[in-house]
Amino acid sequence: MKLYERLMTIDRRIIYGILLGVVTLPLIFPSVVKVTPMSPVEKLFTAVDNTTNDKALILDCSYSPQIKAEVEPMAIAVLRHAFKTRKKILVLSLYVEMIGLATRAINQVVEEFNSNAQTYEDSLIYGRDYVFLGWQPPPIVPMLGMGESISNIYVVDYYGNQTDTLQMMERIRNYNDISILVALSGSRIPISWVAYAQNRYGLAVGVGCTAVSGADFYPYYQTGQFTGLMVGMKGAAEYEELVEANYGVKGRRVASEAMLSLTYAHLAIILFIVIGNIGFFLHRRRK
Amino acid sequence: MKKTIPLTLIFIAGLLGVISFVIPHPSYQVYDEWIRNDLLRVLSAFAVVLALGSLLRVHFDKIKRKRKNWQFSWLLLIAFGGSAVVGLFGGVAADGVLPTAVGSFQFDIQTLYENIVIPLASSMFALLAFFMASAAYRAFRVRSMEATLLLVAAFIVMVGVLPMGYSISKHLPGFVQWILNVPNVAGQRGIVFGIALGVVATSLKIILGIERAWLGGGE
Amino acid sequence: MITILLCALVGLAPPTDIRVFDAPSDGGGVIVVEWNLSADDASIDGYDIYRSDNGIDFSKVGFIGKSRSSYSDQTEDGVVYQYKVAAVSDTLLAFSEPSTEIASEASWINVGKINIYIAMVIFGGLILYFIYHARRGKKLFIRKIAGLQAIDDAVGRATEMGKPILYTLGLGYIEDIATIASLNILGEVAKKTAQYDTKLIVPNADPIVYTVAREIVKESYTKVGRPDAYDPDSVFFLAREQMAYAAGIDGIMTRERPATNFLVGYFAAESLVLAETGAATGAIQIAGTDALAQLPFFVTACDYTLIGEELYAASAYISKRPLLLGAIKGEDWAKVIIAAALIVASVIGLLSRFPILNLFQ
Numbered sequence: 132m133k134l135y136e137r138l139m140t141i142d143r144r145i146i147y148g149i150l151l152g153v154v155t156l157p158l159i160f161p162s163v164v165k166v167t168p169m170s171p172v173e174k175l176f177t178a179v180d181n182t183t184n185d186k187a188l189i190l191d192c193s194y195s196p197q198i199k200a201e202v203e204p205m206a207i208a209v210l211r212h213a214f215k216t217r218k219k220i221l222v223l224s225l226y227v228e229m230i231g232l233a234t235r236a237i238n239q240v241v242e243e244f245n246s247n248a249q250t251y252e253d254s255l256i257y258g259r260d261y262v263f264l265g266w267q268p269p270p271i272v273p274m275l276g277m278g279e280s281i282s283n284i285y286v287v288d289y290y291g292n293q294t295d296t297l298q299m300m301e302r303i304r305n306y307n308d309i310s311i312l313v314a315l316s317g318s319r320i321p322i323s324w325v326a327y328a329q330n331r332y333g334l335a336v337g338v339g340c341t342a343v344s345g346a347d348f349y350p351y352y353q354t355g356q357f358t359g360l361m362v363g364m365k366g367a368a369e370y371e372e373l374v375e376a377n378y379g380v381k382g383r384r385v386a387s388e389a390m391l392s393l394t395y396a397h398l399a400i401i402l403f404i405v406i407g408n409i410g411f412f413l414h415r416r417r418k
Numbered sequence: 419m420k421k422t423i424p425l426t427l428i429f430i431a432g433l434l435g436v437i438s439f440v441i442p443h444p445s446y447q448v449y450d451e452w453i454r455n456d457l458l459r460v461l462s463a464f465a466v467v468l469a470l471g472s473l474l475r476v477h478f479d480k481i482k483r484k485r486k487n488w489q490f491s492w493l494l495l496i497a498f499g500g501s502a503v504v505g506l507f508g509g510v511a512a513d514g515v516l517p518t519a520v521g522s523f524q525f526d527i528q529t530l531y532e533n534i535v536i537p538l539a540s541s542m543f544a545l546l547a548f549f550m551a552s553a554a555y556r557a558f559r560v561r562s563m564e565a566t567l568l569l570v571a572a573f574i575v576m577v578g579v580l581p582m583g584y585s586i587s588k589h590l591p592g593f594v595q596w597i598l599n600v601p602n603v604a605g606q607r608g609i610v611f612g613i614a615l616g617v618v619a620t621s622l623k624i625i626l627g628i629e630r631a632w633l634g635g636g637e
Numbered sequence: 638m639i640t641i642l643l644c645a646l647v648g649l650a651p652p653t654d655i656r657v658f659d660a661p662s663d664g665g666g667v668i669v670v671e672w673n674l675s676a677d678d679a680s681i682d683g684y685d686i687y688r689s690d691n692g693i694d695f696s697k698v699g700f701i702g703k704s705r706s707s708y709s710d711q712t713e714d715g716v717v718y719q720y721k722v723a724a725v726s727d728t729l730l731a732f733s734e735p736s737t738e739i740a741s742e743a744s745w746i747n748v749g750k751i752n753i754y755i756a757m758v759i760f761g762g763l764i765l766y767f768i769y770h771a772r773r774g775k776k777l778f779i780r781k782i783a784g785l786q787a788i789d790d791a792v793g794r795a796t797e798m799g800k801p802i803l804y805t806l807g808l809g810y811i812e813d814i815a816t817i818a819s820l821n822i823l824g825e826v827a828k829k830t831a832q833y834d835t836k837l838i839v840p841n842a843d844p845i846v847y848t849v850a851r852e853i854v855k856e857s858y859t860k861v862g863r864p865d866a867y868d869p870d871s872v873f874f875l876a877r878e879q880m881a882y883a884a885g886i887d888g889i890m891t892r893e894r895p896a897t898n899f900l901v902g903y904f905a906a907e908s909l910v911l912a913e914t915g916a917a918t919g920a921i922q923i924a925g926t927d928a929l930a931q932l933p934f935f936v937t938a939c940d941y942t943l944i945g946e947e948l949y950a951a952s953a954y955i956s957k958r959p960l961l962l963g964a965i966k967g968e969d970w971a972k973v974i975i976a977a978a979l980i981v982a983s984v985i986g987l988l989s990r991f992p993i994l995n996l997f998q
């Protein structure tokens with residue numbers, strides 16, 4: 132076999148093996164890589180940051196277990212940001228199978244903050260600082276209904292409390308009192324938020340999605356329908372970076388730890404493409 | 419006759435669909451709801467029975483004829499029967515007539531889903547990383563001018579989104595955003611316009627009975 | 638009384654000029670209430686909306702935050718209502734004058750969608766016009782689509798190699814146009830496999846699509862006079878769950894080693910899982926989808942890819958029936974109109990910053 136033939140026909144098992152190596156090794160020995168935030172993530176961060184005291188933000192955790200690795204770090208980063216800056220936050224899921232993941236993310240971040248809290252004021256208190264609305268099917272009902280009244284749609288929260296008796300909800304009645312909704316999803320849910328909640332009630336919508344679906348969402352970001360956009364693991368890492376750089380929030384940064392894996396995987400793919408093309412080039416010259 | 423009835427049905431159903439878009443009055447919307455929700459649901463229930471019948475028939479047949487890898491068909495049949503029994507009699511939240519836990523060992527349908535289906539599906543999803551690498555290696559060759567352009571754009575985006583992108587050039591990440599925001603969006607919009615019009619034309623052709631390949635073709 | 642007195646004392650200004658009207662173009666049951674904001678809008682909590690069906694007893698029906706001046710109230714059709722709106726600040730309320738009387742009713746025609754009707758008439762008219770032309774025997778040109786051109790070769794290759802053809806319709810439902818277009822192509826492919834006596838494998842993800850696909854394949858075999866060659870188990874239901882379906886097809890690809898794979902219809906993340914496994918088995922692959930995010934994967938891993946509307950045009954292309962070609966010609970003219978409208982609107986928008994673009998909202 133000639134050299135160029137070898138370069139052009141590397142066995143796929145070799146490619147898989149090398150990729151497995153470069154993806155898993157950095158995950159076994161994790162270290163945080165600094166990233167430079169790009170404007171779609173910066174815009175989202177700023178929008179969350181600008182939430183005033185009389186408003187709250189909504190975090191829609193509608194991501195399935197399959198894409199948890201990519202999207203959960205976004206949920207955690209946004210929650211850390213919101214809690215650190217004492218923004219009021221409402222969390223919900225549009226599908227029942229995603230409730231468990233939303234609970235996981237909230238519990239983790241609340242635990243992080245409360246384990247360091249010295250006073251009652253410092254602590255995160257359910258109902259005062261955050262509310263978990265749970266799930267209300269079908270998705271279109273909360274999307275439209277919360278424009279009129281949140282507590283009419285979620286009469287009780289996930290834990291069975293009367294929503295309108297919660298301290299935080301006294302001032303948070305409908306989208307008018309919401310600064311931005313951050314939709315975390317791998318499906319077309321964020322577009323539905325624009326179609327129903329934004330078109331009708333002017334709600335600002337920010338998005339966190341998988342890298343694969345990112346290309347689908349750019350048209351909406353470009354027109355300003357999405358205030359900001361976090362795409363894939365890299366987007367999550369950028370948000371983590373902004374939260375730590377601006378507010379010094381400490382905590383495990385899963386997405387930033389995965390950046391090394393991501394970098395090596397990209398470089399490996401680029402290398403394979405280059406090798407393939409060298410082979411192709413030699414082959415063409417031979418002809 | 420075999421063609422006339424379905425074509426008439428589809429014409430009527432299509433027309434009713436268009437009318438429901440024009441008439442918001444409840445006296446008409448009630449029928450529309452009924453067609454879209456109730457009737458369609460009943461039809462799909464029948465289809466589910468047919469589909470499951472097909473699944474079982476294929477695998478029983480495979481076992482009977484001892485076709486290649488027929489042993490795995492047993493696995494499917496056992497999993498099928500097991501989850502059907504647990505799901506039908508165990509209830510969604512372990513509230514059925516069938517007990518779905520032995521001591522601390524739970525096997526209700528939600529637990530089965532979370533601990534079997536989700537990990538398996540995630541593993542399949544994770545295969546994408548490997549497949550992307552091998553597909554990119556094979557496909558990205560500088561065969562022509564267009565292929566070279568595609569390759570260059572892909573390179574810029576791949577390097578630009580990396581954490582090291584910024585250290586190569588501070589303009590690189592911005593340029594990547596531009597590629598995603600302008601040429602990418604422009605191309606997508608073009609395709610979307612075509613798709614939207616294609617949907618209109620195809621629907622019209624089906625309603626008018628011009629497109630009948632789905633009936634087995636012919637004039 | 639006390640509240641009103643209190644308001645007078647602290648000087649909370651009520652909202653003014655309450656306007657009520659029946660929500661237009663709806664199924665009834667909604668009255669829209671509008672008002673001019675209270676002069677103290679900046680400092681209040683919001684507005685309570687009160688309703689009465691006898692003009693005397695008003696009861697609260699809703700609340701809306703400050704700086705908003707309209708509320709849609711759920712009502713009973715035919716009942717005459719009156720409304721009042723109150724500015725709310727903590728426990729203080731400042732009531733407006735009552736509105737005029739109003740009753741909601743259902744509309745028969747949705748006039749709010751008039752721009753869509755016009756577009757429907759124009760595009761529908763264009764398509765019908767060209768179909769009519771085609772019927773009168775006018776020759777219509779259609780450009781070459783490589784992916785569809787390749788179908789014959791792909792079936793021929795499988796026949797020569799004595800291997801099956803795999804045809805997957807993706808995850809779509811029967812109402813998805815991609816699925817319908819794919820079923821059209823399936824019909825043509827099945828005719829060819831019937832003629833050549835090549836084995837066809839059609840695994841399905843949706844029960845309804847499965848039943849339709851089965852009928853189409855059966856019909857195609859009958860049409861070319863080979864009903865005996867039709868194998869009822871060639872079209873079967875595999876799995877509804879996305880990745881289970883992908884795993885099942887991957888299994889078929891590696892076991893049966895089809896010579897040709899058709900991946901045509903609606904696909905999500907499983908697209909590359911299927912296409913790359915197919916490529917590994919050395920099959921010729923023809924893909925087609927209107928799912929934008931999956932197109933790059935198909936383009937890289939398959940030999941031919943039908944992009945968006947090429948997929949919809951497939952049945953016209955394969956059958957060359959003039960009526961179908963006429964519809965495509967109509968579509969093209971519709972595109973010309975849209976492109977021209979976009980250019981004109983952009984130019985006007987740029988030149989004068991005139992809000993002409995609002996027309997398209």
